[in-house]
Amino acid sequence: MIHSYICRFSMRSAGTNLQFAKRCSDVSAFREILSKSHNVMVLTGAGISAESHVPTFRGSGGLWRDFSAQNLATPGAFRSDPGLVWEFYHYRREFVRTKQPNAGHFALAYAEKQYTECGRSFRVITQNIDGLHTKAGSHNVLEIHGNLYKTRCLECNDVRENRDSPICPALLGRGSPKVELQEYKPIPASQLPRCQNMVGEKPCGSLLRPHVVWFGENLDPDILSQVDEIMSNTDVCLVVGTSAVVYPAASFAPSLARRGVPVAEINIEVTPSTDSLQSVSYLNLFTMCICGFPGIILSTMFYIYV
Secondary structure: OHHHOEEEEEEEEOOEEEEEEEEHHHHHHHHHHHHHOOEEEEEEOHHHHHOOOOOOOOOHHHOEOOEOHHHHOOHHHHHHOHHHHHHHHHHHHHHHHOOOOOHHHHHHHHHHHHHHHOOOEEEEEEOOOOOHHHHHOOOOEEEOOEEEEEEEEOOOOOEEEOOOOOOOHHHOOOOOOOOOHHHOOOOOHHHOOEOOOEEOOEEOOOEEEEEEOOOOOOOOHHHHHHHHHHHHHOOEEEEEOOOOOOOOHHHHHHHHHHOOOOEEEEEOOOOHHHHHHHHHHHHOOEEEEEEOOHHHHHHHHHOOOO
């Protein structure tokens, strides 16, 4: 089955660029590089969770009550109607709660274990907020866009995990994507999740928000510092399940490729990331794009050969 997937390579040999297409049996060339690596970085996006049937809520097929994520995942939407935004995230929390990691998640968790036991580093940087990497057993995961099951206080900035179902009584039975606009009843802000962080002798009590990066927000500087530290030591990079069009994540792999770090992109189809990597491939000893299901490709890459 693996032979049905097409790989696009760009390699430099004796000063000459060679571009050709081969079948995925030639992924063994990249496995050879992986076997000699000491610091692997994996950047993942929504595509790796697609095989777990986790929706992205983008485009006409991914709407919630006629809203896309771009409509609700914004600071402005939360200021305007925090109850509606919390209903959206309550729905997502409950939906993702029923989902399980797939072969791709498990392959990366397995690879991390193998690398760690050999004294090597294997780090996952994910744009996903579903927590499925951790659920699969990965420990070295940097969630640059946050996590569905974490909250942040608007007042004291306290961040903590919260897996309560529902996260507050007012959200019980709420969040259905089928509710019509005329049937919608706003939830009073006083009934929404509140901060339990102790300030002096009593809880802060301020309104909580999902601890995720919304459209129009910048990544936490501390997160970016961690990314920089990981990238400074990376000697092999995988880009999995992401079109890498959202910055700053879109710059990670091309930046490594320019430095001569081998990069493999694994996606269901050619993406803008493919073009970005090909544009810098003349600087790189090895860049590769593999089109196929991430779960199958990653299982082949790691289970047998790590």
